[in-house]
Amino acid sequence: MLMKTNNRNIVIIGAGMAGCKLAQSLVESGRPDIQVTLIGEEAKAGYNRIMLSPLLAKEITTKQINFVDMTALCSQGLRLITNDPAVQVSYKLKQIILASGVEVAFDEVVFATGSRASQLAQFPENIGNIHGFRNLNDVSILENINNDAQVVVIGGGLLGLEAAVGLVKRGLNVSLVHRAGHILNRQLDVAAAELLQAHLEALGIKFFLGHSPSKLTHEFAQDKKIVTGVTLEDGTHIECNTVVLATGITPEVSLAKSSGLLTKKAIVVNEYLQTSKAHTYAIGECTEFNGQTFGLVDPIWKQLEVLVSWLLNAKGAPSNQNPKFKIEHSPTKLKVSGVNLYSVGDIGKATDKNSIVLVDRTNSEYRKIIIDNGVIVAAILYGNISDGPWYFSLIQTKANVSHLMRNLIFGEAYCNSESVINHAA
């Protein structure tokens, strides 16, 4: 058992992006009374999960994927445990037991267990050539498949697209299957999605949209089930020898559940990121707040601010002094294969009557702004996203843009120099 000291022991379970960043904030606060311990199941901690695709495509190196400098943190006092997942939390003993049997004492514990690639219920288990695309291990598996492999990526969200791009850039034959009618359907409208799809098709990715896979065909090789193809609901059959599952993420809550935390879709937290258990907090993709779970970094960094403030400053019960976490429409900034995308607000509110649209296909430029009662409620930018933050600020401040309406779609520079001319004398 690791030594218990007189310091407050804050233990973070999960060394993904949220956990590492939290550890960094706490350690760099320089507080002598706090001892931070970070427990990770992967061999490597502190890397940027968002960069897996360029890593797979060999556009960046493993060094460049580093996100938090763990070596520096350790020298500042962080206790880092890798390759050894936590398996049990004992509130009675105030300790956490790792898979290796090691016990880690805590005063306060933060769940940052993240999420896993969702599995498709209708698929048989124990298949050798179905992979996720969530971590460095997945990347190293995919890096090692044959150059002539036929890959089917299931899921046309960000993760699936990134996997597909990474694979196709390695020279593999990639098909992407997505159940919605257009890719990135939570972030993009049809028009923007079509532009992106055309761009990705030009890279060589083949798309099968609007249908879920209904079954996998397989054979046995060396006593292992091996997938040989994917059949879609409409009967289309795609032959393959590798499947990448990217149908979404499922919050990892098994440890929280067994530890007695209240969970629904994920670990339920309040506005201070407190869970149902005293001295227990959660952050990141494993959390659920007001019924909502999180998959993008922006709200998680907001959570981080709140939690850091709480952990560093809390005295007893929360007061008004403590920052609170609230859900905001934070913008989704994506870069898929060099194409910039910016999506903010509730794009589901778009109708023919309330959407200002600009299309320049050849120039790969697309903009859509959705207006409700003179106020921007959502925006999608494709290609040139430089005006994204400006639209975002207008959404946040609920500014009335009626007077800018004619030039709004052209961005801030145009709106600032609006001039209409009088044709007559």
Add this chain to the structure above:
Amino acid sequence: MNKPLNNCSTKTTCPYCGVGCGVEVSAKAVLSEVQVTAKGDASHPANFGKLCVKGSNLLQTLTPQGRLTQPFIQGKPVEWNEAIHTIAGKIKDVIAKHGPDAFAFYLSGQLLTEDYYVANKLAKGFIGTANVDTNSRLCMASAVVGYKRAFGSDTVPCNYEDLEQCDLLIMVGSNAAWTHPVLYQRIVAAKKNNPAMKVVVIDPRKTASCDVADLHLAISPGSDAALFNYLLNETDQNNALNIGYVKSNTEGFDQALEQAKPWTEQATASFCGVSEQELQCLSQWWCSTPKTVTLFSQGINQSATGVDKSNAIINCHLATGRIGQVGMGPFSITGQPNAMGGREVGGLANQLAAHMDFTTLGAIDRVKRYWQAPKMATQNGLKAVDLFKAIEAGDVKIVWIMATNPVVSLPDSAQVRRALKKCDLVIVSECYDKTDTTELADVLLPATGWSEKNGTVTNSERRISRQHSFEAPKGEAKHDWQAICDVAIAMGYSSEFSYQGVHEIFAEHAGLSAFENNGTRDFDIGHFSQISEKTYNEMKPVQWPVPIGKPEGTERMFENGQFFTHSGRANFVPINPQKPAEKLSNEFPLTLNTGRIRDQWHTMTRTGRTSKLMGHIEQPFIDISPQDAAHLSIVQLQIVEVVSQLGSVKLRANIRSTQKKGQVFAPIHWTDQFANNAVISNLINATVDPLSGQPESKFAQVVIRPVEKLLYGYCISQKKLNFDDAAYWCHVTLEQGAHTEFALQEASATSTELFEKAKSLLSAKNVDIEAGEWLVYSNPIENVARFSFVKDDVLIAAFYFAQHPMLPSTHWLREMVTSQSKIEQHQRLGLLAGKPSNGVDHGRIVCSCFNVGENQINDALEQGVKNLADLTRSLKCGSNCGSCLPELSDIIDSKTIEHA
């Protein structure tokens, strides 16, 4: 342009307004190209090297597109010979059956004196009709009659130097800043040199000419005569009469003063709608300033009582003896380059020839002998308005229209159209194949244009100048005098109409002016009656009279106080001021005034050919006061329907703070060739002055209705597209490509529907709409939709639609279409926004010479430029022709107010 005839410089005169500026056209061989340039003739006494914006752009109007280059009969091309014989045969036939008055000429102040002379001679001496009238009827006929009543002759007493030498200049019914820009600039310069000089502008509107005014009297439309009766009365009251002059040199003073007596300050202020203080100021200046010139123009002449107004002015000058001396006189300035030349040959229905009338004792016989004419007309013919009525009535069966566009310019255009449709034979001599009038021609004759013509013109100060050709005639184009002579010869008058050259016509004309004259007639240019071709070609500008023995001509008339009346004294005419004929009513509550804009000439057949002159004002508009606009719920640039008893037009509303409540103003220029329904004459009653026959073109009672539920827009494209089904359209000339402004009835069209419309408009002109890229912007919240079609990075067409009439500036898009330049990556958003975000938009062009736009001017002002001189120095705007100087001052003033 064709290759110039000679590789040197040609001195000629400008074909636009009555100032008659000298133009020097130079051709220079540069490598294999011949570069032709035109600039003001520094030696010409009218302009001393200056040119206005229209004159500066003369060469740009000489494009071959749309030139008429061969004769047509009923739309079929024919040889000249066939056309001439058809015309001659038909004239002989018709006059044999119906008498000589079944034939008529309708001529133009654009013609040269020699063209005019042979037309007048053929009609009045050989066909035997005085049905020779001209568009000058619309311009200065009232001034002619006014002069004749007062002086016994149609004599302009003054010259341009008088405008510079006077201490008080009263401009009445003249917006010289826009209509006679070079003369106006001379006035501005004179005022600068003589700070004591006062300028009074009398005009219902605050025009650009008010820029130089010390006093602007914004009188009620048509109330001018009362103002001059008031001045006559004041002259008497303030002991400012020149009693000696009145006694020795005039007649009828007492009756005229008697009529003027009731015009007290109070009565006049009420009649004219100005304050008593303003009248006092005018009176004080008038009574105390001997050197006074009254400059008047169409605002006086185009009235049902235009002659009386002229005489009300002249009365004041006679009462003070302010005539015939330096810096004094009643000065009628003509609109057209050769209205004066037409008057000199007698090319009007109420004149015979050479300043002789049918009523002049012995004149008919004298002219008959001089011409050796077989068939003299013996009495006045039909004046323009009556002429077209007689055509409709079937009394006149042949009309030969030359160098004018009566379907646009005469009042009650619908009647003119009906008349020409009904007429047996409409002959139209024109330079251009498509005008509103050529569309109604039976025989279309290709005429030579300005650059191809030789002859003389007379400007507003009686100065005869040579016009020289510097290009060969285009195609089969023929000089008008030649076409007339050919017809006369075909009719059997070969010895009387066989001229070896145009100089022979001029010599004959000069000979007639001197024939049995002996000082009895003002117009005498006998010095030229034997002129040789060589001397004619070397002729320098000279002011008539130029009698034998006085080759230097005559600067000023009536210096000796002798006039051409029987008694030798000038006549006062008692004046009873009248308001315009058409009365205000509830049904037509607004008073329409008409006029010109700075950069267009008449019906735009020439000035409408260059984008440089279109840049100033692009579309037909109506000025309306903010109060009337608010009352009628009209927004800026909205299309409005302007309706009079006679007809209606559709124009852009231009809400102007300087426009008086109850009054509106529209420019006269737009024709069916440029806009679908903007011919202002459609609204104008054919009411004429009973003495001069001049129509009251500056006055109509109208009602204005905003046209609702329109979708506004424009299209800028490589090819001109067809917007015939639009509620409103107007073509704006570009050097390359086409710009159409429009308003569609489909106010509720969706973006998708408009996209289809844009595609079908392009497809209709055989543009492959699949062979390029479409950029799309749709904004359903404001009903804005824009589509740009690009091929190989070049803009093919941009369609902008919006519910609101305020659209983005067209300047950058036009530049892209005209230059066909490659659209850069960073400019693409501009194809839908109207300009690239980092590009410079110069805004609406104010200075056409240097292409300086409103935005540049505003920028310069923002950067601390304080006055006109600095502005001109920094941007060059206004430093060439100066036509835009008033507007520049306005902009500076409005900025100063904003910052105050």
